[in-house]
Amino acid sequence: MNDLSRLGLAVTLPELRQAAGWLKDGARDVELQDICEVPALLDGDWREVARQSRELLEGHTGRIGVHAPFWNLSLASLDPEIRRVVQSRYLLGLDYAEAVGGTHLVIHSPFYFFGHALVAHRDTLEQEIELTHLTLRPVLERAEQLGCTLVIENILDTNPEPLLALVTSFDSPFVRLSIDVGHAHLMAARGGPQASHWLHAADQWLGHVHLQDNDAASDAHLAPGEGTVHWPSILRALRAGITDPRLIVEVRPSELERAMAWVDGVSTGLDVHSDELRVHTT
Template sequence: MNDLKRMGLAVTLPELEQSADWLKAGARDVELQDVCEPHVMDGDWRATARRSAELLSGHGGRVGVHAPFWNIATAALDSQVRAVVQARLNLGLDYLEAVGGTHLVVHSPFYFFGHPLVAHHDTLEAEIALTHLTLEPLVSRAADLGCTLVIENILDVYPGPLLALVASFRSPHVRLSIDVGHAHIMGGRGAPPAAHWLAQGASLLGHVHLQDNDAATDAHLAPGGGTVHWAGVLRELRLSQTDPRLIVEVVPGEVERAMAWIGALEEV
């Protein structure tokens, strides 16, 4: 059983300034998301990394980084596009190395239209092969760093393709990331509820983003602020055997509410 006591936050530097003491006091999971943004990647990202590491000095919990994702196509067919994608994701690993992180979040390559039962019928093998071309060098470097790449559901309508992709690497350094809010939104397109995703992906699960929304927009509200069925989600998380990183990922204005929600869980 997972007691959820390591549950923490996704933050950029301003939110880390606000929450660092709380994160350190509970040795909580933390995910640094500054390097997602192009202006940080192209600026003095090392200074941001140094400040984040200073704020987390003495933190005994697990630290991770969200890789760049804007316009990042990990299943790119064009080799020149693939080279740009690899360079940006490698910068994510540079940042991770600078802060002593152990997980890097990468987005799912599966952006598609169609009924969930026929999507990928003829293309899944090729999509997985292209994703391997992009990610295999990064997986190798991640292994050297003692890091795990976690691949997050984005527009995925159902778990099958993403589970097949993660399993195809046959590596302990590639694991599944489930964003509860994303799964909730895709429920309107026929996807199963978020708790089903957690149950189906249990053996491969390495990371969870917890956020709430109204099933229409990716609002990143603190849990309880939308319509996610949290009782089911928490039940599956407590049953998890893989000790996934548990990251509440909310917009800046929701950080205090997120911390309060996590605190309330511990009183139950």
């Protein structure tokens, strides 16, 4: 059973300056997203941004992670040169994680597809898994050396089964599934299962969760309760889980204060059996 006491935030440096005290007070999970929001940072003075982040988190006893760059980076590229580019960016992401004390690195699912959830990948899954292994081989070796877990996040996936097949194919404690509740909610409107189903299906492979809300029409990254995600079922599934995943509320900067208030509400009293999300704040 998870008590959700580690619910934390995804932040870039400006949001971290705003929320560092709150994150430290609760020993909450933190995910630093500077290098995914501004990929060019990896070609610049990323060490200074990492230093400032680490300084702001001094005394923090919770878990820290990093979101790797993802724009235009395909894990399952057929082109070996593209795979080398992806490897180099992820390896830099691990260097960043090392600099900030990070122990998880978020990377994106390679399964960008359209089609019915039950037949997608029927003819391609084996090859896509093989290509992903080729891409991640040096990355996983480095991650294992650092004690950093690679968590692979659902993006356009309409069914958890291909992504679970990919994660389990590594047979490594350093590769786990990341479930973005908002992404799952979007794809439920397009034929996939409900977001809570993803959490149950992940079972022992769940290592990381992004919590964000939307209206099932766009990836809005609203604070929980501001969209149409059914949060009582999400929280029940998280409480019932058999792992201890990183719990990251991932919202746009304008939603940060609402997100923090929601987390505080979950911590102080939530009727998870109600169809209405009733958060009691003081």
